[in-house]
Amino acid sequence: MKKLLLFLFVFSITFCINPEENNAAENLQATIDSLEEGAVLKLEDKTYEGNLVINKELTLIGKANTVIKGDGTGNVISIQAPNVTLRKLTVTNSGMDRNSAEEYAGIKIHTNGNVVEHVKIADSFHGIYLSQAHENTINHVEIKGMGKGEIAPQGNGIHVYYANHNLFTHNTIEGTRDGMFFDYANNNESYENNISDTRYGLHYMYSDENIFKSNTFTMNTGGAAVMNSNRLLLEDNHFIVNYGNQSFGLLLLQANDNQIKNNTFYMNQRGIYIDQATRNTIQGNKISQNQIGIELWASSNEQVFTGNLITENTIPAVTIGGTGETNFWSHEGKGNDWGNSFPLTDLNQNGIGDFPITYRSSLYQLIEDQELSYLFLKSPALAIYEKMNAVLVDEKVMFNDPHPLAAAKGNHNLILFALLGVAAILILLKGRHLLCITFGRNGRKI
Template identity: 75%
Template sequence: MKKLTLLSLVFFLFILIKPEKNMAAENLQAIIDSLKEGAVLKLENKTYEGNIVINKRLTIIGSNKTVIKGDGTGNVISIKAPHVKLSHLTVTHGSMNRNSSEEYAAIKVYTDNNIVEHIHIRHSFHGIYLSQAHHNKIRYNDIKGLGKGEIAAQGNGLHVYYANDNLLEKNTIEGTRDGMFFEYANNNHSYENNISNTRYGLHYMYSDDNIFKKNIFTMNTGGAAIMNSNHLKLEDNQFIVNYGNQSFGLLLLQANDNYIAHNTFYMNQRGMYIDQATRNIIKGNRVIQNQIGIELWASSNDQTFTLNRISENTIPAVTLGGTGGNNTWSKDGKGNDWGTAFPLTDLNQDGIGDFKVTYHSSLHQLIEDQELTNLFLKSPAIKIYEKINATLTNDEVMFTDPHPLAAEKSSHLPVLLAVIGLLLVVFILLKGRHLLCITFGRNGRKI
């Protein structure tokens, strides 16, 4: 009896000395409320009950099996104080209510200068939501949505709303509605995120001056949809197998003065789709083995294409919606590499073809009028259709490159693409190929 009393006293004293690290009370909110400003709380390998509100500067660190589970009625974690740090947690069971006046998330951040890292997020409407929150760091998080047939019934992996100057890096997002959604969000930097099996991997609305580098988009309906946004930099990203009827690697819709450089567009339904866009520079990209390399609508003006490799696509580039646009396919005397589809002579060995490249096609009208044409672009019937129309009518000019580049003599790219293709086959075999066919309206019609 004396030993039991002594042990109880020692345990009680231990709790008093180290309350922040060792108190395993059931009410996590009560623990948070009891802590001093700037305290460090280390959670155990157990499940804690949400929903919680953090209203003071704290650091909360979990372990391998630490779970914060919401009650399904709101945000699991609401950060309402600056300089909060969350790390190494699993956060789950936020509200899935689509009709609430507030959009709920596993973690919703309302303040500035916070860090959210190494978090696993499951079963919540939005994953991490930045609401008028600036200068935050969101990194190394793993966010999984419901996927499959539930895409439209859930929110986005990372949702950035009226939030500026945030760093979003090395996050993995799968099976949400949109992977990353920006609305009225400026000067954010997004690096090395990996996004798959969503509607749009990246979705920009009314967001300017953002930088997006070294991200990977695979098996989405759309890789990146840039709408009503200007002065963006998209560099060194990979848009791979974003496929389905009317899918795309990159969409530019009413997007102006953007810099699109050194990206890879591989095996998409359409590598790039450009509509009502102005003064975009598209430079040094690899547009390879897509159904349509570049789909450019005549409503777009002053695009500049230079130093791109546009090869092995079923259709290299097509202009739809009439003629015009004043788009140029070279800059400073340097056009694009069109691969073996357009054999060139380069007698003076300066890397520039001796004659311009002009591409004629009659498919533009068929693609405009018949939505399902995209499903049959690789059919032999399409080639027969082109040949018949070439003899009966004057095909329209899709593009003219006055200074085409001579094809690269050697490149490691085919080997790289073969490796990527093999990895995709393995991925499909392991996880199944559930490709979405969600479309959005363009001027009242599907695209």
Template identity: 45%
Template sequence: MEGSCKMKRRLLMFTLVICSFFIAGVVSADEDILLQQLIEETPTGGILELEDKTYTGNIAISKPITIIGKEGTSIEGGGTGNVIEIRSDGVTLDTLAISGSGMSRSSQEEHSGVRVMANDAILTNLTITNSFHGIFLNKSKNTRMSNITVVGHGANQLGTQGNGIHIMRSSENYIDNSYLEKTRDGIYVEYSHNNFIDNNTMTDTRYGLHYMYSNYNSFKENNFIKNVGGAAIMHSDHIHLEDNKFSFNQGSRSFGLLIQTSRDIHVLNNEFHLNQRGLYLEQSTSNRIEGNDFFQNEIGIELWTSSTSHVFIKNHFNKNKVHALTVGGESNNDWFENGVGNYWNMPLLDLNQDGIGDDPLEYSSSLSELVEENELAYLFLASPAITIYEKANDLLTQHKVMAFDKYPIMSERKPINVASVGVGIILAGVGVYVYRRRALR
């Protein structure tokens, strides 16, 4: 009997020890304790659960832990420094409202709501306001950001605020399903390679997305709405952008997408709607513009002759005031490839019904010299006077060829491959012949 009691006591003690290990991994912040102290008390690899109340920053995280808030959980800095500094690999922040970083640009570093200085961080369901930069990545790798909201102070204070997400000398980071509004740039990427930016919305910024000296980056399925510039790619190579929407980017010399001093940029299946200029190319080379939709822009594509060796195919130009404008002289670019050009929404003959115009198309305009000589011309692109100016110069045969498309697409449907159709007819004929021979046996 006594042995049985000892066995039960040992089993109870063992159970308590096991439970203590599980309990040690989760710290609940029920008491009114300083957040930094709660972080220090959380074991390495543990979880700190915060209540739906306001905690005081600034805080530093120097070990891999997870901090999870609730709806209503907020961390407020004192208006100096970074609200949250991540100094350790493997830190996760989830469901937090963050505000109150330092706003001064005269300090040694530009402060932010969250500053990441290590690798493998996970940032999700964060709302950041009243901070210079929202999130700042500095020499970090493999940070995953999802469902991030950053709201700045608006266009009138661009000079006194930073970017929604600032990526500096950091690689292999992921940003998705986030919303960035009223910051200097929505996402700024400098000297950072192999980053992936997908399914985000940037609005009311200077540039929604801004690359500088950053190669092998990708951005897909993003919405750039009502910015000074949708996205700007500068001094960067090997960028892939696909299925993005550039809309309502209007203002003095605004654009949906800028490519400047960059090469091997693949612009695939994007929508450029209602911008002052859909796509603007300058001092760049060897880029591929394919399958994009240019609709109701003042200028669909503005191409300066400092940009050469580009390929434009399968793009759709519809209801733009000017579909394409080559500025600065003749350009050395291709508007067709392998028997396929672009759709221009212009009357053409297609007697053999192959989906390609029977004759080459020369798209012309008289605006290039006007734009080159006087930047104020951009202010009048929406004016009916521009249409009158174009028609008058058309009558006087003073138009210049902006694009030469040898194989213009007849409609917005994909052109028919004549060789494939021919092979299909032959195979169908062979099939019918074999079927009839068998039926006669």
């Protein structure tokens, strides 16, 4: 009996000295409310009930099987104090009412300086929603949506609303409406995120001066849609196998002064689609094996295309709605490498073709007018159509590259094999035994 009393006395002393480092009580909200500012709360390998409101600075650390499960009516975790850290949790079951005045999320952040890392989110309307929240860090988060068949009833993986100077790294998002949606959100940075099976992998609306670098988009309807957003840097990203109705690797719509550099556009319906956009620089990109490499509407002016590898596309580039003569296909004497599509000579071995490349085509009218034209882009009938129109009608100039680049020997095959390898690995990892490609209309309304 004495030994038992001594044990209980020692245990109670230990618990009282460090209460914030002991396991949470059954009522997690009550435990959070009882903690002091800056406390560290360690959770067990079990499921805790949401919905939680965190209104003080603290660190919440889970284990491999720690789950915070909401009641299905609101946000599972609402962060309403700055400098909160969430780590090693699974968050599920937010409210799914798309008509609610508040857009619910697995984790909703209203404050600054928070960190969310190594967290998994499922069965939630939005995965993470930042609302007027700045200087937060979201990294190594896995967000699982309901898949493309259920896009309408759900929200976005990461939704950034009037939120600036946030950092997003190494996150994986699959099957949500849009992967990452930025709305009036400036000066955010996103690195090495992987987004698949969404409507738009990346969606910018009225968001300026963001950096999006070394991210991968695969099997989305649209890789990245940049709308009404200016002075962005999109660099070293991979846009691979993005197909579907009105699909593209990258869309620039009413987007100005953006830098699109050193990206890979491979096996998309349209590699880059540009409409009503001005002064964008497209430089050093690899645009290969797409239905259309570059689709450029004449409403877009002063684009600069330089140093790109544009090869093995069904149609290398097409200008629709006019001649597009105010766009530039070379810069400072450096044009683009068109691969085997346009053989050229380089007698003085300076890396620049001896003659300009001018591409003429009548396909622009077919693509602009016919809803089903994308169904036939790989058909042998397409070549016959082009040859007939070359004789019967006056073809229009799609582009003129005054300084085309001479192909570096052996480089194209290596690049092609590398891209094929990446695409094959991505498809295998996602367990796709059959890739169904759906072609859609090139609508002006995105």
